[in-house]
Amino acid sequence: MEKAKTASEKLAERKARLHDLHKQRQEARTQNHQEVVAEDARKKLPSNWEARKRQAEWLLADDKARAEAESTGKDYERMKLLDVSAVDAERIEKKKKRKDNPDLGFSTFEAQTARQYNRLVKGMPARDMAKYEKQKAELGEAFYGGPNTTLHLLTKDTPSAINNMVKDLDQQIERRKKYSRRRIYNDDADVDFINERNSKFNKKLDRFYGEHTAEIKQNLERGTAI
Secondary structure, X not given: OHHHHHHHHHXXXXXXXXXXXXXXXXXXXXXXXHHHXXXXXXXXXXXXXXXXXXXXXXXXXXXXXXXXXXXXXXXXXXXXXXXOOHHHHHHHHHHHHHHHOOOOOOOOHHHHHHHHHHHHHHHOOOOOHHHHHHHHHHHHHHHHOOOOOOHHHHOOOOHHHHHHHHHHHHHHHHHXXXXXXXXXXXXXXXXXXXXXXXXXXXXXXXXXXXXXXXXXXXXXXXXXXX
């Protein structure tokens, strides 16, 4: 009787373990399904979703801290500056300067033309809409220009427009005077090349064979080579 009881207990334990394994497997299936659904949802989000989420969380935290500071009568901007290190402050200042001057120099001719156009547009006076509508009515279809339209015969530049153009050209000339073109070659160095490509080739030869050909080169330059 004792052995039958022991066997039944073992059978019950096995069933309990089997039930627990089935339960764990079901939980793993449910968790895997949830992770697959979550991953699929993340793939459908915009590429910058994580950055936007972090920015939104930072803004909420910043608004909360600002409200708490104002409720206690403290200057929130001053409190934020106390937590900024000197290195971070310098980096932020440099970033602000770059934003104030977005022109980082020449990149392409298209970008250069676009910068020039935007600069000229900013310097133009506000448009007189009454004059604009009048000119539009006088010129008709020629107002919009075309392959066979010669606007310089239909319109006449005003003295103020001519003065603005002259002023802009003078400013361009003054700006160019402040820049100096970098010299490609050293005027004091020996010239043993005929063009840029030949100069690079000679430097490569000198790097590999210079120590072996230095005496021959000197004899050739002195005219004492045999």
